[in-house]
Amino acid sequence: MLRVVAAIIHNPQGEILIARRPLHKHQGGLWEFPGGKLEDGEEAAHALIRELQEELGITPTSFRPLLIVEHHYPDKSVRLEVWRVTGFDGEAHGAEGQPVAWVPPARLAEYDFPAANTPILKAAVLPEVYAITPDPLDIGGDLPGWLTPRLREGQWLLLRARSLSAESYAGLAAEIAGLCQACGARLMLHDRPDLLAQLPGHGVHLTASTLKALPEGWRRGDSGIGAEHYLSFSTHDQAELDKAWRLGADMVTLSPVRETPSHPGMPGMGWECWGSLAVGAGVPVYALGGMRREDVTLAHRYGGQGIAGIRGLFQD
Ligand SMILES: Nc1nc2c([nH]c(=O)n2[C@@H]2O[C@H](COP(=O)(O)OP(=O)(O)OP(=O)(O)O)[C@@H](O)[C@H]2O)c(=O)[nH]1
Ligand SMILES: [Mg+2]
Numbered sequence: 093m094l095r096v097v098a099a100i101i102h103n104p105q106g107e108i109l110i111a112r113r114p115l116h117k118h119q120g121g122l123w124e125f126p127g128g129k130l131e132d133g134e135e136a137a138h139a140l141i142r143e144l145q146e147e148l149g150i151t152p153t154s155f156r157p158l159l160i161v162e163h164h165y166p167d168k169s170v171r172l173e174v175w176r177v178t179g180f181d182g183e184a185h186g187a188e189g190q191p192v193a194w195v196p197p198a199r200l201a202e203y204d205f206p207a208a209n210t211p212i213l214k215a216a217v218l219p220e221v222y223a224i225t226p227d228p229l230d231i232g233g234d235l236p237g238w239l240t241p242r243l244r245e246g247q248w249l250l251l252r253a254r255s256l257s258a259e260s261y262a263g264l265a266a267e268i269a270g271l272c273q274a275c276g277a278r279l280m281l282h283d284r285p286d287l288l289a290q291l292p293g294h295g296v297h298l299t300a301s302t303l304k305a306l307p308e309g310w311r312r313g314d315s316g317i318g319a320e321h322y323l324s325f326s327t328h329d330q331a332e333l334d335k336a337w338r339l340g341a342d343m344v345t346l347s348p349v350r351e352t353p354s355h356p357g358m359p360g361m362g363w364e365c366w367g368s369l370a371v372g373a374g375v376p377v378y379a380l381g382g383m384r385r386e387d388v389t390l391a392h393r394y395g396g397q398g399i400a401g402i403r404g405l406f407q408d
Contacts (some may be wrong), residue, residue: 093162094170097140098127100158100216101150101177101184107194108216109184110203111147118168121207125174126192136173140331144180149187155181158216160371160395163208171371172341174212214342215376216242220388220398222280222345222378223405224250228264236267240340242406245276250324262287269294280324285315295322295342300332303339312340326380330369337374345400346370355381367394 101109110123122236128143130136146151155177162171179225186192195203197217202245205213223352228235235253243249251268253261265279265287272294281287288296296317298306303325317323324343325336336344346369350360360381361369370377379387383401391399399405 094168095136095173096127096151096170097130097136097143097173097175097176098125098212098213099140099144099152099155099177099401100125101144101148101180103148103194105194107196108200109148110193110195110200111186112191114188114190116226118165122206123193123203124209125212127172136175139170140175141179147187147190148181148182148184148192150180150184152177152180157392157395159212159376159392159397161208161211161374162372163228163374165207170208172212174215197235211373212376215397216243218343218397219246220392221246221385221405222248222250222343222398222400224252224400224402225268227255229255235264236271239268239271243271243275243277245278247278248316249277250280250282252402254383258284278322280322285317286322288316288318292318292320295324297324297326297345300326300328303332303335306335306339308335311340331377332386333369333373333377341375343376343378343397344373345378345380346373346396347379347400349379349387350382352382363390363394367396371395 110125113120113124115121115123126144127146130139141152144152155175156176158176160173194292200213200216215360225235232240251265251270253264256264265281269279269291279294282297283299283302285296302345312323323340325341327336327344327346346366347368348355348358348360349363351358366379378398378400379391379396380400383399388399
């Protein structure tokens with residue numbers, strides 16, 4: 093497996109740098125995130141700095157692992173170790189004569205990238221924390237009131253409210269969608285694609301039992317989930333991850349990393365096992381199960397997108 097580092101480089105305007113691969117190279121003519129192959133015995137962080145100096149004439153000063161993607165092309169297999177770079181010295185330019193462009197994240201979809209990049213493109217716009225709401229019953233009933241001071245711009249929110257009837261959930265979802273829209277947060281509906289029609293830019297999170305029940309031929313459009321929506325699944329093992337990928341998931345949760353009070357007796361799989369599943373998933377993976385905010389670093393180190401959870405992931 094060819095080890096490669098690639099960089100999602102942000103400028104202060106929130107744009108991301110992409111470069112066009114020379115025609116004569118593997119996947120030539122397509123756009124890419126700058127980077128390249130590790131040399132023998134080289135550390136990934138060192139390769140990242142070296143490649144960005146060689147290809148763009150910049151030196152990264154602030155960076156961290158984002159996700160790892162393994163992909164099999166017909167002619168070679170690559171392991172792309174993707175880093176997020178938020179600070180650098182120098183002026184980025186195509187130092188090897190290649191065209192480069194700063195692109196707002198929402199417009200990345202207009203460019204053609206190699207097939208291995210599909211999960212990376214999704215990861216580029218996804219957050220590192222995927223917050224799940226507590227059940228209204230557990231916080232005294234008034235979820236909109238509880239959420240209002242805690243919602244942040246750019247936050248992603250899964251509205252889980254198992255104690256509510258289908259009708260009450262629909263009403264609450266409409267109210268919370270309004271709150272999210274007002275502050276630039278995104279709402280993921282829990283197992284209710286039927287409520288998505290009026291909510292472009294928002295999404296739906298389907299449970300592992302829904303995933304199990306969906307036939308292999310299912311396509312997101314069959315349930316009214318458009319390209320303008322996000323589709324997430326709960327998964328617990330390799331088989332569920334594979335199916336979520338085949339059905340076109342944009343992101344998934346993979347749990348439990350640790351045993352949690354909500355699922356007593358279900359042992360955690362631990363970070364090693366979690367990471368070995370996450371890197372091959374082909375889709376950004378969130379760690380779930382006993383997560384604390386500081387675990388985001390571990391999730392990145394093991395190749396995931398970030399962490400998901402209820403308590404502790406909302407800022408008070
Ligand atoms: N840098 C980079 N490589 C990618 C991306 N996506 C992707 O599939 N790759 C593949 O990963 C491998 C990395 O190669 P590279 O050509 O950048 O390597 P390099 O900079 O060391 O160049 P070299 O060809 O001069 O040795 C290629 O097979 C390329 O097709 C991406 O977004 N960025
Ligand atoms: Mg390169």
